[in-house]
Amino acid sequence: MEEEGSKCVIQRIGxxxxxxxxxxxxxxxxxxxxxxxDKLAPGLLTGDEVKWSGNRWVRLxx
Numbered sequence: 789m790e791e792e793g794s795k796c797v798i799q800r801i802g803x804x805x806x807x808x809x810x811x812x813x814x815x816x817x818x819x820x821x822x823x824x825x826d827k828l829a830p831g832l833l834t835g836d837e838v839k840w841s842g843n844r845w846v847r848l849x850x
Contacts, residue, residue: 799840802837804836811825812832829845832845
């Protein structure tokens with residue numbers, strides 16, 4: 789499935805602090821946000837650096 793780009797000018801980048809079957813906690817600019825698991829790309833792990841793609845959180849490419 790092709791990813792749609794975000795229309796947001798500001799990139800949201802965070803780190804996954806916690807991950808379970810239903811949610812993730814992502815630290816973004818010093819704040820922890822609870823995100824439903826269906827908003828994360830498959831295969832993400834605790835500690836991964838992620839960014840918002842416009843429709844879900846994906847691993848940040850180095």
